[in-house]
Amino acid sequence: MTAALATKAKRPVSLSGLVKTRELGIILALAALVVVTAVSNPRFLSGQSVRDILLNTAILAVMAAGQAVVVITRNIDLSVGSVLGLSAFTVATMMSANPGLPMIVAILAALAVGAVAGLVNGVLVRFGRVPALVVTLGTLYMFRGITYSWAGGQQVNADELPRHFLQFANASILGVPWLVLIAVVVVGGVSLIMRNYRVGRELYAIGSSPPAAELAGIRVARNLLGAFIVSGALAGLAGVLFAARFGTVDAAAGNGYELNVVAAVVVGGVAVFGGSGTVWGAGLGALLLTVIGSALAVLDINQFWQQAIVGALILLAICADRLVAVRIARSLRKRDSHV
Amino acid sequence: MSEVRRRLASWDSIIILLTVLVLVTASFGVPNFGTGRNFTFLVLDLLPILLVALPMTFIIVTGEIDLSVASTLGLTSSLMGWFWNNGLSIELIIPLCVLVGAVLGAFNGFLVTGLGLPSLAVTIGTLALYRGLAFVVLGDGAVADFPWNYTGWVTGTIGGGAVPNVLILIVALALIFGVVLHATPFGRSLFAIGANAQAAHFSGIRVARTKFWLYVVSGAVAGLVGVLWTLRYSSARADNGSGLELAVVAAVLLGGVSIFGGRGSLPGVLAGVVLLAALQNALRLQDVSGQALNIVTGALLVLSVLLPNIATSIRASWHRRRLRQAAAH
Numbered sequence: 001m002t003a004a005l006a007t008k009a010k011r012p013v014s015l016s017g018l019v020k021t022r023e024l025g026i027i028l029a030l031a032a033l034v035v036v037t038a039v040s041n042p043r044f045l046s047g048q049s050v051r052d053i054l055l056n057t058a059i060l061a062v063m064a065a066g067q068a069v070v071v072i073t074r075n076i077d078l079s080v081g082s083v084l085g086l087s088a089f090t091v092a093t094m095m096s097a098n099p100g101l102p103m104i105v106a107i108l109a110a111l112a113v114g115a116v117a118g119l120v121n122g123v124l125v126r127f128g129r130v131p132a133l134v135v136t137l138g139t140l141y142m143f144r145g146i147t148y149s150w151a152g153g154q155q156v157n158a159d160e161l162p163r164h165f166l167q168f169a170n171a172s173i174l175g176v177p178w179l180v181l182i183a184v185v186v187v188g189g190v191s192l193i194m195r196n197y198r199v200g201r202e203l204y205a206i207g208s209s210p211p212a213a214e215l216a217g218i219r220v221a222r223n224l225l226g227a228f229i230v231s232g233a234l235a236g237l238a239g240v241l242f243a244a245r246f247g248t249v250d251a252a253a254g255n256g257y258e259l260n261v262v263a264a265v266v267v268g269g270v271a272v273f274g275g276s277g278t279v280w281g282a283g284l285g286a287l288l289l290t291v292i293g294s295a296l297a298v299l300d301i302n303q304f305w306q307q308a309i310v311g312a313l314i315l316l317a318i319c320a321d322r323l324v325a326v327r328i329a330r331s332l333r334k335r336d337s338h339v
Numbered sequence: 340m341s342e343v344r345r346r347l348a349s350w351d352s353i354i355i356l357l358t359v360l361v362l363v364t365a366s367f368g369v370p371n372f373g374t375g376r377n378f379t380f381l382v383l384d385l386l387p388i389l390l391v392a393l394p395m396t397f398i399i400v401t402g403e404i405d406l407s408v409a410s411t412l413g414l415t416s417s418l419m420g421w422f423w424n425n426g427l428s429i430e431l432i433i434p435l436c437v438l439v440g441a442v443l444g445a446f447n448g449f450l451v452t453g454l455g456l457p458s459l460a461v462t463i464g465t466l467a468l469y470r471g472l473a474f475v476v477l478g479d480g481a482v483a484d485f486p487w488n489y490t491g492w493v494t495g496t497i498g499g500g501a502v503p504n505v506l507i508l509i510v511a512l513a514l515i516f517g518v519v520l521h522a523t524p525f526g527r528s529l530f531a532i533g534a535n536a537q538a539a540h541f542s543g544i545r546v547a548r549t550k551f552w553l554y555v556v557s558g559a560v561a562g563l564v565g566v567l568w569t570l571r572y573s574s575a576r577a578d579n580g581s582g583l584e585l586a587v588v589a590a591v592l593l594g595g596v597s598i599f600g601g602r603g604s605l606p607g608v609l610a611g612v613v614l615l616a617a618l619q620n621a622l623r624l625q626d627v628s629g630q631a632l633n634i635v636t637g638a639l640l641v642l643s644v645l646l647p648n649i650a651t652s653i654r655a656s657w658h659r660r661r662l663r664q665a666a667a668h
Contacts, residue, residue: 124641124645128649129648130641131598131599133404134592134640134644137585137640138640139637141585142634144630145637148631148633149634251630259463262463263467266460266464302475304474304577305471307471307474308470310467310471311470311471314468315461315465318456318461319454
């Protein structure tokens, strides 16, 4: 019985240990980067600098949380940058026309715009049987095109937006900015659902093997639609945060963001094969990418290196995933051969 | 008979017909579209997308993807400026840039085939890496003083007429790629790899080696396009061609190549490229913003996969109904 207990206790530990190393790696990299930068320039850890980093992370982390959910189901959502643009422009136009509207209405409108966009993606992927890469590449163009034809070269300036809307980005409770609080709640909440709730585990199952999930009686269609709606809605939420933080919104808002979001997710340890990785890992990935950007500026390294480093990090992250996958496969094979 | 009907109903014939239709309608309906001068611009505009789309078709047919092409273009363009600033001769720079492109492609190929990493993630990584290196090489400056006889050749036309010099290059490369894909054992092996890589491996096709060389070719062509792009605008910049990868993938898929691999044709892809470029050109002549065209591009891209899927499921349900009726009788 002790033996049974021991093996029972041992297996989850070794497996979760492997998974944990992935997030642990990011935390260590993050810590090393912060220490090195802070030693060479203590200003890096000043309140204002930390605040800026967290504010810059917030928008990326919110989108990365949604993207992680989609990638875990073995899909991808490339349209998030365009959804951010559409939602930011919608909200900015709405708020400049009706300055009396409370902030919560703006947030709900942004979530709704994003959710509809996500629904379109999900329906085309699931019911149109079109691969997610193709669908979201197509809607990347379409949503951006809609925003451009609507805006027609105009932009909404900060002075046209109501004061309470702009203050939202800088306001804070107990010293924590609203933007950061929202990002933490989103990343934490989605992580919790993905980790502990049935729907989350079903999404992981779908990503591990779509046909097996279907055979196991999981409602794949409903879950996939849900995943795309979450990704769209969170990109929409990022849109209102973007509008509040930057004040000036034109049709190009969020152009090319999809690359950063996918980078954050991949660096955060969510494998593009689906079925593995965590949402809070993706959040950490977003934080790491942002810290790198700030650290380069503080260390006085040519800022042009930033994108190259991001690229190298993505490659490093995929290699690490591959290594872990190979090791797991090998240990599984070994265990099978003993039976 | 049924073979002919199947051909006519296939997506590549539809897209070819659609392209001819757009070209004819635009020539008659849009003022200035049918002029020789506009033809020159049209060819120059579609040059980068078309050339990059040729190896991209091969890669997607084998079931992989290369999203780093536009960044390879940018990095070779940057390097071209840097080499030129360092006094290398243009005759040396051009082959050197193509070689650099091939090396960048080989790096992709090694990561995908040597380490077995997913090509989508790898080339998103090198998309960022190569573009970042392009900025490291040249910053946000530009190099513009390239010799006029080279820049003039790229923008010039044969004998001063309407046919641009670069059309020779386009036709030659399109012919080579077309013949290789559709009339050689190597071309057939690409379809076999895309349809089922494992089966292809067991039938003696060197899957990994083939894919590796496709990435090398893709990089080399992207390097060549980087040179042409730089010469056409007479400006080497790190952000040259940024975002082009999405347009290329869109054109290839629009041309009827399956994103899962194993299916597609080069004439379809050429039609897809021409269709997108002609639409953009015609709308611009009518003062419609190019950004609004994004809606059309995106919709066409989704429809290019959605419509065949719908057609297949309708055909399947007809077939089922006929079987049921036969059973009832």
